[in-house]
Amino acid sequence: MTRALVVSCHPQEGSLVAAARQRVVAGLETGGAEVRLTDLYAVGFEPAFTVDEHAHHLRPGADPSLAGHVADLQWCDTLVLVYPTWWSGQPAMLKGWIDRVWVNGVAWELPDGAHRLHPRLRNVRRLVAVTTHGSSKLVNGLEGEAGKRTVTRSLRTMCHPLARTSWIALYGVDTSTPRQRRAFLDRVERRLHRLA
Amino acid sequence: MLVAVVVAHPAADSYCRALAGRAVTGLRAGGHEVVVLDLYADGFAPAMTTAERHAYHGDTPILDDQVAEHADVIRRAEALVFVYPTWWSGLPAVLKGWLERVLVPGVAFGFDDAGKVQPGLGHVRRIVGISTYGSPRSYVRLVNDNGRRILTRALRMSCSWRTRCRWLGLYAIDTSTSDERNAFAARVEREMADLR
Numbered sequence: 001m002t003r004a005l006v007v008s009c010h011p012q013e014g015s016l017v018a019a020a021r022q023r024v025v026a027g028l029e030t031g032g033a034e035v036r037l038t039d040l041y042a043v044g045f046e047p048a049f050t051v052d053e054h055a056h057h058l059r060p061g062a063d064p065s066l067a068g069h070v071a072d073l074q075w076c077d078t079l080v081l082v083y084p085t086w087w088s089g090q091p092a093m094l095k096g097w098i099d100r101v102w103v104n105g106v107a108w109e110l111p112d113g114a115h116r117l118h119p120r121l122r123n124v125r126r127l128v129a130v131t132t133h134g135s136s137k138l139v140n141g142l143e144g145e146a147g148k149r150t151v152t153r154s155l156r157t158m159c160h161p162l163a164r165t166s167w168i169a170l171y172g173v174d175t176s177t178p179r180q181r182r183a184f185l186d187r188v189e190r191r192l193h194r195l196a
Numbered sequence: 197m198l199v200a201v202v203v204a205h206p207a208a209d210s211y212c213r214a215l216a217g218r219a220v221t222g223l224r225a226g227g228h229e230v231v232v233l234d235l236y237a238d239g240f241a242p243a244m245t246t247a248e249r250h251a252y253h254g255d256t257p258i259l260d261d262q263v264a265e266h267a268d269v270i271r272r273a274e275a276l277v278f279v280y281p282t283w284w285s286g287l288p289a290v291l292k293g294w295l296e297r298v299l300v301p302g303v304a305f306g307f308d309d310a311g312k313v314q315p316g317l318g319h320v321r322r323i324v325g326i327s328t329y330g331s332p333r334s335y336v337r338l339v340n341d342n343g344r345r346i347l348t349r350a351l352r353m354s355c356s357w358r359t360r361c362r363w364l365g366l367y368a369i370d371t372s373t374s375d376e377r378n379a380f381a382a383r384v385e386r387e388m389a390d391l392r
Contacts (some may be wrong), residue, residue: 011246047290047293048289051236054205095287095289135313142353143346143349143353149345
């Protein structure tokens with residue numbers, strides 16, 4: 001059975017991203033996956049990597065207060081990130097979850113004598129991003145798609161070597177029609193149902 | 197010119213904060229007026245709040261006094277200098293959140309009647325990034341340099357077509373020698389003194 005961790009991030013209930021989160025969970029569940037959901041705003045996640053964490057960043061393990069986040073990340077085989085793209089990247093709330101949870105001993109390790117980080121999240125075989133962009137695909141392309149590269153390159157390198165990535169995005173939200181937004185939500189549920 | 201130096205590192209005694217100090221020294225020697233926005237020292241909260249998200253497209257998107265102070269500096273600044281460690285190929289959550297909360301409509305850009313983004317930082321002549329990286333330069337350039345992309349592409353799109361970008365990176369910091377770090381700090385000070 002697919003074990004899916006959904007990490008979602010939007011400050012506003014009733015937003016398109018909040019609707020997408022519900023459709024992600026619905027798609028996964030009707031597809032037969034076991035789902036754990038972390039809504040970072042709902043749990044009041046603190047995104048800033050702290051002085052204390054920095055002082056101990058070479059020692060393996062996340063801050064003890066993050067044990068639940070670590071357990072969920074190490075449990076899942078499918079990780080789904082649901083967020084709005086702001087300034088062409090993940091919102092600070094989600095970036096902070098990455099900064100603080102994907103640490104030494106959790107996402108990676110550096111054995112003695114090694115020259116590069118070794119991945120530790122080999123349990124993650126599928127990495128999915130569901131996101132909305134205010135501006136068009138062209139503008140996002142010119143801006144370099146930093147958020148997409150963070151998921152499909154940076155995060156992926158710490159997952160299973162054969163991990164696959166899925167990018168499910170709606171571009172041009174600022175000028176989109178209700179019909180386009182409905183079609184996006186339908187697409188989200190359909191894709192996640194198939195992935196489950 | 198008026199230069200805003202935005203610094204994001206949790207530890208007061210870190211190399212990154214020292215780099216910020218050298219940048220300020222150089223800028224002042226070059227005759228510039230400098231305002232330092234030290235996000236960790238000032239306890240800047242990274243996550244856009246629900247109330248701020250509701251207000252984002254209204255007449256007063258800024259609700260917080262500290263954010264308003266920072267926005268006033270940015271409205272007058274002719275150069276933006278960012279000093280931060282690159283984490284997960286991108287900006288630390290605190291700096292990403294600063295972009296999201298300070299560079300809002302009415303400060304960094306506006307929307308026209310069709311909902312398209314119009315640049316609002318035409319007065320910014322220079323964008324400078326000063327960052328430390330764990331990975332070697334070849335890897336960073338080949339695979340991902342998402343923080344740089346956000347600042348020199350996405351943010352630059354809100355500036356003028358004449359705005360120039362300068363990037364100073366210290367790569368593979370974990371295996372760097374103290375001579376290399378000292379040389380880089382000296383280079384930062386020199387280049388900032390020559391900033392025009």
